[in-house]
Amino acid sequence: MHTWKQFDRNVITHSAAHHLMAIDTLMHEHGYARVSDVARLLEITRGSVSISLKPLKAEGLVEQDENRFIRLSERGQRLVDILRARHYIIKKFMTAVLGVGEERAEIDGCKIEHLLSAETSERLTALLRFIDSGAESADRFIEEFHRFNEACLHDAQACPSCQDQCLYDLASQKLQDAVAEK
Amino acid sequence: MHTWKQFDRNVITHSAAHHLMAIDTLMHEHGYARVSDVARLLEITRGSVSISLKPLKAEGLVEQDENRFIRLSERGQRLVDILRARHYIIKKFMTAVLGVGEERAEIDGCKIEHLLSAETSERLTALLRFIDSGAESADRFIEEFHRFNEACLHDAQACPSCQDQCLYDLASQKLQDAVAEK
């Protein structure tokens, strides 16, 4: 069980990912980005942005010119492109395949886009490519899955997917309901 | 863009989830759990465990008897059961559907099991139930998808899944390769 120690050492933090993506968004929308613009977009203080940007500048992902305008370095841009691609496929998988609501998919996607491995992201992209391929088996799968949904007996013994408890009942519970007094 | 502020305020932290699951593991393996046992299992110091446990005791997820033996409260147990169910379905989806390697699926699963919404977890469980149902369309989908994999032309224009850049090329890159000097 040494795996769990890796789980914090992620390549970039959630916060860093969003700072980088905010710069990218601003560059596309206004052609420039400053500390204040990022702060406004992320709804945090300028001081926080200034401090958060420091390690990103040190790592060469973000650059600042003589007028203190911010831009992404080439590597920073590449990182953002990867993150956006992953966000897109995760969200699309959740909505188009799983049938999760748009807003929920957006939030869940943001939480995990920077955490998934390249391997998982690659396989997820392959899945979506297959679904988009127009293959008859893909279309039928999606259609039948979306019709399937109702028939859970909530009986672990009778269920080929369950072990001792109904997975459906367990997995679908909200964590906050379990944490909060009830 | 108020969504992104929610992304940190998760119901439980990664660390808390693993402390709770460690207690559960120890209870199953030895019938009891103490601070030292948790520390050994997670490979952190007893001091760290003692401190991490404090908020969990305060929230009533963990209890400690007069001999300082630790156990999960009813709510703590419920939380662990939910987390384990989610971990299981995420990992199973990654291996059985996506074809991700076992070890990678374990790590990725650990990173996100406590972050996904109930809605997404529920839909993911439904997907696995459909695949386990033996429906012919499910079997064919998996089989054909696993054979499909090769044919990416890496040409965004010709690809029904891509926009301006090849999603496959982007999403499958390792983040650390983008961050590290190259």
Next chain:
DNA sequence: ACAAACTGTTATATAATTAAAACACTTGCC
């Protein structure tokens, strides 16, 4: 029964992410 080993807690420290407030500098308007 006593020393060695182990246990749990606390104190102190570090790093990350954020906030608020204070400061200095720049810009824009009248």
Next chain:
DNA sequence: GGCAAGTGTTTTAATTATATAACAGTTTGT
């Protein structure tokens, strides 16, 4: 030209997750 508004940084502070080290108490072995 001068003041109000905006901008970026720094300082101070809080929280979370961890570490080490010191301490006090409990077991264990002989």
